[in-house]
Amino acid sequence: MSEGYAAALPANAWNWVAVWRRNYLSWKKIALASMLGNLADPMIYLFGLGTGLGMMVGRVEDASYVAFLAAGMVATSAMTASTFETIYAAYPRMHHQRIWEAILYTQLTLGDIVLGELAWAATKAFLAGTVIAIVAVVVGYAAWPSLLYVLPAIALTGFAFASLAMVVTALAPSYHYFVFYQSLVLTPMLFLSGAVFPVTQLSAPFQQAAHFLPLAHSIDLIRPEMLDRPAGGIALHIGALCLYAVLPFFLSMVLLRRRLMR
């Protein structure tokens, strides 16, 4: 049996690129609409909440509320973009359109396909997060050099959430189950991770819980850079995000193999 799992792992370090390129070719045809879809939501939050609430709350952690929120929205947009790509685009490619099945006729393995999908979702997350970050810089909530540190953090965030969503994709019997993941996992995470208000506002147990959330680690990486603050525990945050990227990847591989290669 273990032999079968070994054969499903990524075959080499470059096979996944073919899957990424397939998705890129498909995305190119609808790039503008897709970008708008990925950006509208976080932009509306940023400027809607930022200006509206910002007037009432004034300064947060010694920054304007919009500037505080901007870092949260960069991480959140990456989370949302890669999650949605994985559950609403990769899932139908796997399930309804049987595109993965066709790919499995070739020299690609299941692991190559999953890796290609994750890389693609992370790419879309990177795009969405980067645009928000650039807007924040242009509007003056962050400095240009901060992007140097923020962009890799966005990509890593994208990978981690794509990987987590891949587990959900592997388990979901149909679309309907994705609602649970969105409303019971992602939405609470948004409020527990300090995206829209500081974690210190939470009661102690919730603050403890926040230490385990990938979005919190992502925001703790991105916000100090954007607000030009000294950052702490960088290695811890990167390590945590890497774990969230790698462990669910292997878990989803086991689940998908059971689902597709019985």
Next chain:
Amino acid sequence: MSNVAIDLNGVTKSFGNKVIVNGLSLTVASGECFGLLGPNGAGKSTIARMVLGMTQPDAGKITVLGVPVPAQARLARRGIGVVPQFDNLDLEFTVRENLLVFGRYFGMSTRAIKAVIPSLLEFARLESKADARVGELSGGMKRRLTLARALINDPQLLVMDEPTTGLDPHARHLIWERLRFLLARGKTIILTTHFMEEAERLCDRLCVLEHGCNIAEGSPHALIEEHIGCNVIEIFGGNPQELGSLIRPYVQRIEVSGETLFCYTPDPEQVRAQLRGRAGLRLLERPPNLEDVFLRLTGREMEK
């Protein structure tokens, strides 16, 4: 490379308590067209998936193109083209893009793929549809595109799961003609089908499956000779049971399928004489074919 393309040895596969493939052994030689025949649920598709390494056998050994499967299925698949039972073309792309994207899965460069696309389009008679989206194609065109896609890596072996199911006769004949062309060029084909005509026209050898067991194997001609060996009269339009008892003394065997009586007899004249004068009967005498073999071998089960 040996001249054995596929070797299955004692292969067994169950899903839950249901045994799908039961200790199956068979060998497909290079360059031949081998058919897997059987009623729905006989295990044909499962065997095709196991050959590709997409389903793991519970027991037994599988060797495809000289490498063990599923352990090294990836290597084997480099030399295999697949036509699945249900089209899984990429609907977001045009005909040409489908071939391009699929070639990349085999690690081919864009230039190499673009070099072979014209000949594949010509082979599939899709030159005029190169830039049409897959959704605009007819069922027959989609199948031909799937076949062209399966050839992008210039495979030695083609694995086809019911390649013409759901096609109209014209489209089916065109696929058969294309497959014979491939066989003439030395490709090996293993195909599953429940069209006896397809098996008879294409296959050098075939095996009849029932409940995952190989119940007969050989060339279509040899199987017909061995299991039937005489002319057949099909009788429609009467009570099969009553007619059966009337002509039983003059025939080798009688098979009832639906409302048709299949009567296997070395002496058709006697049978005709018995039935003379009966109104509303239609008699059709013909040489035996693979369908008769199939009904004979699997018929008992169908009557239950």
